[in-house]
Amino acid sequence: MKYHSLLTSNPGVNSLPINPCQLLDFNLLKLAAGEKHSANSGEREILAVILGGKAAFEINGQRFEKVGGRPNVFAGKPHSVYIPAGAEYTIQAEGGVEIALPSAASDKDGIQPYMISPDRVVEGIWGAANFKRYFKQILTTASQPDLPARRLIVGETLTPSGNWSTYPPHKHQVDNLPREAYHEEMYY
Template sequence: MPKLLVKPKAGHGRVLTVTPDSAGWGYVGFEIQKLAPGQIAEAATGDREVCLVLVSGKAAIAGDDFDFGIVGERMSPFEGKPHSVYVPAGADWKVQAATEVTLAVCSAPGTGGARAARYIGPDAVSQEVRGKGTNTRYVTNILPESEPADSLLVVEVITPGGHTSSYPPHKHDRDALPAESLLEETYYHRLNPPQGFAFQRVYTDDRSLDEAMVVEDGDVTLVPKGYHPCAAIHGYDLYYLNVMAGPKRTWKFYNAPEHEWLLKA
């Protein structure tokens, strides 16, 4: 089993990369590009679809048959809704930074076909509050299953300091619809203030996988299977960007039975 905690490199350019090969799975890819003003990131999607998420900063985003101009608004992932662009398989994309930019490149298998690139602005994303008490967190649906794509599901979550998230523990590692879907998942973590830390545990019922991790600003955690709750410590808010994909594009999860009573408390 590959290590589940991936640390970023310092500097600009591609500072973090997760591929299906490096993760030991079949679907999800994820990378972070740190761009200085004027710097460019570009690629061809090939046989994968891509969701470009401006975690922070402003940038011009274009491709062979689309040009969305300069998009982006927030300078921190804790400051508002994201600006994103969906790019289908078989297309090229280019991002040129207008400010300092943190760009997330989320990918999964795609078929291309008739799908077109599209801009996903703040008005196009839905937000919701999940949980209650110290399990409250704030969710922004960037690419939910109600919006067109081949494989990708993309969502970001802010968990206030002292709160839990992805909790009660749930999993989605069986292709057993309608009860549960099989989805790999990455978590890209950010902390506010950035010197903070949080915790995440990834574990299975039989504990053949049971890994508890301290996550710091910029870390990525991998969830190949099992339950995966998070905890934000007092004084430090936790942001994470989730990318999910699997054989069927639907999110059906299974709660750990021993903790399900918390939903009724």
């Protein structure tokens, strides 16, 4: 099974050529000023994380304007918008914008769309020495317990060159709590 894929960075929606995950998926959306992307989330919940730029969102008739603002992932905390399963949505670029679209299989359970502003994102440092890394928890049960999501846990991790990002070595292949929990991880 292949666990590493190169993702294109072309205008529009960029999808993984090979996805070994059963629950998770990832798309990259690149839009020029004024361009729109419309879709239905189907049976997936999506967290639209603004990597750089600004956009407006309309999700099932609810609008979120001027979302974003950082020029790139190294320039502060992100803005994000939660798109529930079964939602019709449109994203319109306000200037050029790059948006990560991680998603997970989800029930259509009445969760409403919402925006996560940078002040809700928790930052910190994990590890030390050659396994030190900087994290931004965007949507987690630990840092944002009041924000509903069915299966998504989303964050950004900045790892200095040469350092380990997931130390100590571990796996998530079986449910054997509290030692191990089954879930999938993706890194972009």
